[in-house]
Amino acid sequence: MLVNQFLVLGAVxxxxxxxxxxxxxxxxxxxxxxxxxxxxxxxNLVALGALQGASGAVTGQVFALFVITIAAAEVGVGLxxxxxxxxxxxxxxxxxVDLMKG
Amino acid sequence: xxxLFRSPSVDFHAFAPEIVLVLVLVVLLFVDxxxxxxxxxxxxxxxxxGLLASLVPVLTLAVAGGDRxxxxxxxxxxxxxxxxxxxxxxxxxxxxxxxxxxVAEGDYYEGEYYFLLLSSLLGMTVMAxxxxxxxxxxxxxxxxxxxxxxxGWRKRDLRGNEAxxxxxxxxxxxxxxxxxxxxxxxxxxxSTVLSEIGDAxxxxxxxxxxxxxxxxxxxxxFGFKVSAVPFHTWAxxxxxxxxxxxxxxxxxxxxAAGFVALLQLVFxxxxxxxxxxxxxxxxxxxxxxxxxxxxxxxxxxxVRLLAYSSVAQAGxxxxxxxxxxxxxxxxxxxxxxxxxxxxxxxxxxxxxxGAFAVVMAVARKTRSGEIGSYGGLFDYAPGLAVLMAVFLxxxxxxxxxxxxxxxxxxxxxxxxxGTGAAVALAVVAAVNSVxxxxxxxxxxxxxxxxxxxxxxxxxxxxxxxxxASLALCAVxxxxxxxxxxxxxRLGDVALFGALx
Amino acid sequence: MAAQNLVFxxxxxxxxxxxxxxxxxxxxxxxxxxLVAVLGSVGALYVLLAAEFLAAVQVLIYIGAIVxxxxxxxxxxxxxxxxxxxxxxxxxxxAGITGLFLFxxxxxxxxxxxxxxxLPRLEGLDRxxxxxxxxxxxxxxxxxxxYLVPFExxxxxxLAALVGAIVLARRE
Numbered sequence: 001m002l003v004n005q006f007l008v009l010g011a012v013x014x015x016x017x018x019x020x021x022x023x024x025x026x027x028x029x030x031x032x033x034x035x036x037x038x039x040x041x042x043x044n045l046v047a048l049g050a051l052q053g054a055s056g057a058v059t060g061q062v063f064a065l066f067v068i069t070i071a072a073a074e075v076g077v078g079l080x081x082x083x084x085x086x087x088x089x090x091x092x093x094x095x096x097v098d099l100m101k102g
Numbered sequence: 103x104x105x106l107f108r109s110p111s112v113d114f115h116a117f118a119p120e121i122v123l124v125l126v127l128v129v130l131l132f133v134d135x136x137x138x139x140x141x142x143x144x145x146x147x148x149x150x151x152g153l154l155a156s157l158v159p160v161l162t163l164a165v166a167g168g169d170r171x172x173x174x175x176x177x178x179x180x181x182x183x184x185x186x187x188x189x190x191x192x193x194x195x196x197x198x199x200x201x202x203x204x205v206a207e208g209d210y211y212e213g214e215y216y217f218l219l220l221s222s223l224l225g226m227t228v229m230a231x232x233x234x235x236x237x238x239x240x241x242x243x244x245x246x247x248x249x250x251x252x253x254g255w256r257k258r259d260l261r262g263n264e265a266x267x268x269x270x271x272x273x274x275x276x277x278x279x280x281x282x283x284x285x286x287x288x289x290x291x292x293s294t295v296l297s298e299i300g301d302a303x304x305x306x307x308x309x310x311x312x313x314x315x316x317x318x319x320x321x322x323x324f325g326f327k328v329s330a331v332p333f334h335t336w337a338x339x340x341x342x343x344x345x346x347x348x349x350x351x352x353x354x355x356x357x358a359a360g361f362v363a364l365l366q367l368v369f370x371x372x373x374x375x376x377x378x379x380x381x382x383x384x385x386x387x388x389x390x391x392x393x394x395x396x397x398x399x400x401x402x403x404x405v406r407l408l409a410y411s412s413v414a415q416a417g418x419x420x421x422x423x424x425x426x427x428x429x430x431x432x433x434x435x436x437x438x439x440x441x442x443x444x445x446x447x448x449x450x451x452x453x454x455x456g457a458f459a460v461v462m463a464v465a466r467k468t469r470s471g472e473i474g475s476y477g478g479l480f481d482y483a484p485g486l487a488v489l490m491a492v493f494l495x496x497x498x499x500x501x502x503x504x505x506x507x508x509x510x511x512x513x514x515x516x517x518x519x520g521t522g523a524a525v526a527l528a529v530v531a532a533v534n535s536v537x538x539x540x541x542x543x544x545x546x547x548x549x550x551x552x553x554x555x556x557x558x559x560x561x562x563x564x565x566x567x568x569x570a571s572l573a574l575c576a577v578x579x580x581x582x583x584x585x586x587x588x589x590x591r592l593g594d595v596a597l598f599g600a601l602x
Numbered sequence: 603m604a605a606q607n608l609v610f611x612x613x614x615x616x617x618x619x620x621x622x623x624x625x626x627x628x629x630x631x632x633x634x635x636x637l638v639a640v641l642g643s644v645g646a647l648y649v650l651l652a653a654e655f656l657a658a659v660q661v662l663i664y665i666g667a668i669v670x671x672x673x674x675x676x677x678x679x680x681x682x683x684x685x686x687x688x689x690x691x692x693x694x695x696x697a698g699i700t701g702l703f704l705f706x707x708x709x710x711x712x713x714x715x716x717x718x719x720x721l722p723r724l725e726g727l728d729r730x731x732x733x734x735x736x737x738x739x740x741x742x743x744x745x746x747x748x749y750l751v752p753f754e755x756x757x758x759x760x761l762a763a764l765v766g767a768i769v770l771a772r773r774e
Contacts, residue, residue: 070756074243076767077767088263
C-alpha cells in the first residue's frame with residue numbers, strides 16, 4: 001500500500017472538516033466537523049509513523065492515543081458549555097449567540 | 103512474549119514545581135469537600151500559598167543551576183524554563199489576589215474556580231519545559247480547557263456564555279489545525295522531540311513544501327492562542343464576557359504560554375526553516391499591531407479597550423520573531439530575539455495585570471465597564487487614578503515606566519537585524535506606538551479632566567487582596583522602568599539550554 | 603496486496619461519503635450516525651496499518667463515548683428531532699471554496715513529498731518480533747516510559763475537565 005493513499009484520505013477528511021466548521025452554525029455540528037479534522041490527524045500520525053520503522057510506528061500511535069483522549073475531554077467540556085447556553089437561551093445557534101459584535 | 107519494561111529514572115527535583123502544584127490541587131479539592139460552605143474563604147488562601155510554595159522549587163532549581171534534560175530531551179529544565187515558570191506562577195498569584203473578593207462576593211463556585219485556575223497554571227509550567235510535540239500539545243490543552251470553562255464561569259450571564267462558547271470553538275478548531283501541522287512535521291522528520299526535528303530539518307537545504315505547510319499550520323494554531331490578527335476575533339468578546347480576573351489571566355498568562363510554545367517550536371525545531379516563518383511572522387506582527395490599535399481607538403468599554411490593546415501588544419512581541427534569523431551572531435542572533443520576547447512578556451505581565459486590577463477596583467463602585475464612568479476618578483479616588491495612569495502610560499511605553507524598556511528591547515532587536523524588512527517593521531512599530539498613545543491618554547484625560555458622570559463621589563472601597571495586587575504590579579512596573587537591568591537580567595538568562 | 607487495496611478502497615469511500623453527509627445533512631441525529639460510520643472506517647484503517655490497540659480505542663472511546671456524548675447533547679438541546687432548516691450559515695460557498703483549496707494544496711504537497719513511498723510490508727516478518735517492537739505492549743511501554751510526562755498531565759486534564767464540566771452543566 002502507498003502511504004499516500006492514507007495521507008490523501010486524511011487530506012480529504014481534513015478539508016471536509018474545515019468546510020463543516022466554516023459552514024455550520026449549530027454548535028454541536030461544528031464540534032462534529034472538528035472531530036473529522038482530528039481523525040485526519042490520527043490517520044496521518046499512524047500512517048506516517050508506520051513509514052518510520054518500529055519506534056516511529058509506536059510514537060505515531062501514542063500521539064494518536066493522546067489526541068483521542070483529549071478529544072474526549074474537549075467534547076465533554078464542549079457539551080457542558082452548549083448545555084449551559086441552551087438552558088439560558090433555548091438555542092445553540094451560533095449566529096444568535098452574538099451579543100457583542102467582535 | 104515477554105517484554106522487559108524499564109521504568110524511567112525520574113529527576114524529582116526537576117519536577118518539583120509541578121509536583122507541588124499537583125499537591126496543592128489535591129488539597130484544594132479536599133478543603134472544598136471538608137469545609138463545604140463554611141470555609142470557602144480558605145480555598146483562595148490555599149491557592150495563593152500553594153502558588154508561592156511552588157515558587158520555592160523554581161528558586162532551588164535556579165540556585166542548583168545546570169540544565170536538566172529528561173526523557174531524551176522531551177522535557178528540559180533550563181534557565182528559559184525556570185524564568186517562565188517563575189513568571190507564570192507570579193502572574194497566577196496576582197490572579198488569585200484579584201480574584202479573592204470578586205469570586206467570594208459573586209457567589210461563584212470558589213473551590214472549583216481555584217482548582218481550574220491552578221490546573222491551567224500547571225499546564226503553563228509544563229509548557230515552559232515541554233520540548234516535544236506531544237508534551238507541547240498536552241500542555242496546551244491542559245492550560246486551555248480550564249480556561250474555556252472559567253471564561254463561562256458567570257453561568258447566568260449571557261455574555262459569559264457567549265465568551266466561553268466562542269473561545270472554546272475557536273480554540274478547539276485552532277488546536278486541531280495545529281495538530282494537523284504537527285502530524286506533517288512528525289511525518290517528515292520521524293521524531294516528536296524538538297531538537298531532533300531541528301536536526302532533521304537543518305539537513306535538507308531547500309524547503310520541502312510539506313514542511314512549509316506543517317510549519318504554517320502550527321504557527322496558525324498558536325497565532326490563535328496569542329490572539330494574533332487575523333486569529334484574534336475571539337479575544338475581545340471573550341475578554342468582555344469572562345469574569346474580569348480571568349480576562350486578566352488570559353491576556354497575560356495564557357498569551358505568555360502561547361509565546362513560550364512559539365519560541366520553543368520556532369527556535370529549536372524550525373530553526374533552519376526561517377524562510378518559511380520569518381515572512382509569516384512579519385505579516386502577523388505588522389497586522390496584529392496595526393489592526394489591534396486601530397480598533398482599540400474606537401472602543402468605549404474599558405475591558406474591550408484593554409483587550410484590543412493586548413492584541414496590539416502581542417504584535418510587538420511577534421516582531422522579534424520575524425527578524426530573529428537575520429540578527430547577526432555577534433549581536434546575539436536567536437538569543438537576542440528570545441531575550442526581547444521574554445523581557446517584553448515579563449514587563450507586560452506587570453503592567454497589564456495592574457491595569458486590570460484597577461478596572462476591578464473601580465468597577466466595585468461604578469458597576470460599569472464604560473470608559474465614560476471613569477470621568478473624574480481623580481476627584482474621589484486619586485490613588486486609583488494615578489495607578490491607572492501609571493499602568494496605561496507604561497503600556498504606551500512612556501519612560502521612565504516599565505513599558506519603555508519592553509519597547510526598547512524590541513526596537514533594539516529589530517535594528518540589530520538591520521535588514522530592510524526589519525527596519526520597515528520597526529517603522530510600523532513606531533507608528534503604532536504613537537497611535538496607542540492616543541487611546542491610553544484619552545482614558546487618562548477622562549480620569550483627570552472630566553467631571554464625575556453621576557456626581558457620586560463616595561470613596562471606592564478597595565479590599566486588602568486587591569490592594570496587595572495593585573501594589574505588587576505598581577512596584578514591578580515602576581521598578582522595571584527605573585532599573586531595566588532587573589528585567590534585562592531575567593531576559594538575559596532566559597535562554598534555551600540547547601542553544602549554541 | 604490486492605485484497606488490502608480493495609479493503610482500503612471500500613473503507614475510504616465509506617469514510618469520505620459519510621464525512622460529506624456529516625457536514626451537509628439537515629438532521630442532527632443523522633449527522634452523529636454518519637460520524638459513527640466515519641469513525642468506524644477510520645478504526646478499520648488502523649487495523650490495516652497494524653495499529654490494533656488504536657483501533658480498539660477508536661471504537662471504545664470515539665464511537666462508544668464521544669458519539670454517545672454527542673447524542674446526549676443533541677437530545678438535551680433539541681426540542682424536536684428530525685429534519686431542520688437553518689443548520690448552515692450563509693458562508694457555504696466561501697467554506698466550500700476554502701475546503702477545495704485546502705484539499706488541492708494538501709494533496710499536492712503530500713504527493714510531492716511522499717510520492718510513491720510504500721508502507722513497509724509486515725506479512726513475511728516474524729510475528730513475535732513484530733509484536734514485541736510495535737504491538738500493544740510496545741505502545742504501553744512507551745506511554746509509561748518515554749511519554750510519562752504527557753500521560754500524567756492528561757490525567758490532571760481529565761480531572762479538571764470533569765470538575766469544570768459538572769460546575770457549568772449542573773442546574774442551579
